[in-house]
Amino acid sequence: MGDLEGKVALVSGGSKGMGEAIARLFAREGARVVLTARSEADARRVAESIGPSACGMALEVSNRSNWVRVIDAVSERWGRLDILVNSAGVSIGGSIEDTNEENWRLHMATNLDGVYYGCQTALPLMKSSGEPSSIINIASVIASRPMSSLMAYGASKTAMVAMTKSIALHCALNGYAIRANTIHPGGIETPMFEDALVQTGLPREQAYAMWCSAHPMGRIGKPEEVAQAALWLASDASSFTTGGEVTVDGGSAIRH
Ligand SMILES: NC(=O)c1ccc[n+]([C@@H]2O[C@H](COP(=O)([O-])OP(=O)(O)OC[C@H]3O[C@@H](n4cnc5c(N)ncnc54)[C@H](O)[C@@H]3O)[C@@H](O)[C@H]2O)c1
Known part of the structure; x- marks a missing residue:
């Protein structure tokens, strides 16, 4: 029996990279997985390669009404959502001197607004089951180790970490069975x-x-190594962990 048997998971940015590795591992561990990507064809292609426990849907994370449509579909099909993984993200180089408004807005719209919309629209459905549920936001080692050449990216990820801790506190203080944590990958x-x-x-x-x-x-690192950390956070094995930061970075956060 897998660690996620009976659970329903939604993974954004699920057709590539870490999101894909997480979706594959979650399905192997018994979850029904809604894998989303900007392109419905990409999402469906990867979902079909996983098998009948996965389905693919289009989701532009920076668009709130897209999130509402996807969460409504999950609610209609399964009536519950136990795991939300916000993996979709963008990273384009730029220091304070050469980050233009377009670059800044793209990072904020995708890495920050996208996670805000995802958590906010998913929360009522996650709450409604009363079952232990888990929000996992993919941040970055950059959130604690800024790089001059990744100004907007770092700002978006640091803000995402603060948002996740606030969500974790809100859920715990209100007695919701929902935990929220960030994963901080290094180079993957x-x-x-x-x-x-x-x-x-x-x-x-x-x-x-x-x-x-x-x-x-x-x-x-390998995407599968991040997926193992996500599995731990998604499963009841991490039942007393909320508002935490899980590093998967080969020690880069503690380098001199
Ligand atoms: N790869 C790394 O070294 C690394 C390190 C630290 C953190 N991260 C973070 O991990 C997460 C996953 O990154 P990855 O390396 O797998 O990247 P990736 O580019 O392989 O996958 C990211 C996915 O997000 C999707 N995406 C981008 N903008 C989107 C939008 N507006 N709406 C919907 N989907 C969108 C992309 O199409 C892609 O499928 C990201 O949040 C990234 O910032 C990556």
């Missing part, structure tokens, strides 16, 4: 990481080695 091998390598302007091997050296463990 996903399409977003590949983009970050390109953004350095260096040859790929050199950029890759540079990123590895920022991690005391000397390597980049």
Whole structure:
């Protein structure tokens, strides 16, 4: 029997990278998984490759009415939502001197508004079952270790962490059986990481080695390693953990 047997999970950004790895692991552990992506075709393709316990839906996270449509569909189909994973995100380089308004707004709309809309629209359904439920927001090591070249990204992730702690407090103080935590990955091998390598302007091997050296463990992580942390937070094994920050970063948050 899997750790998530009987639970219903929704994963944003589920057609790629960490979101996909999380959706796959959750389904293996017995959850019914609603995997969302901006493109319905992408979401469906990945869901079909997982099997009948997964379904794919279109969701632009920066659009509140998209969230309402998806949550309504989950409510109609299963009548409950036990796990919400906000994995969709964007990361585009830029310091305070070269971050234009468009870059700033894109980070805030996706990484912050998207998580706010997701948590707010999902909460009534998560609350209604009275069963232990879990919100998992994918932040970043950047939330505690700022980089001058990722100003807007870092700001959005740090704010997301503060928002998650506030949600955790609100739920605990009101007696809701809902926990909320953030995962703080370091460099993880996903399409977003590949983009970050390109953004350095260096040859790929050199950029890759540079990123590895920022991690005391000397390597980049795998999406499956993040998925294991998400599984722990999603399952009842983490029943006394809320408002927490789980690092999956090869020690990069504690580097000198
Ligand atoms: N890869 C890393 O090194 C790394 C490190 C720390 C944190 N993170 C965070 O982890 C999360 C997952 O990142 P990943 O590396 O798997 O990235 P990824 O690019 O592989 O996947 C992110 C997904 O989010 C989707 N997305 C982007 N904007 C969206 C929007 N407006 N609406 C709906 N979907 C949208 C993308 O299409 C993509 O499918 C992100 O929040 C990212 O910031 C990544």
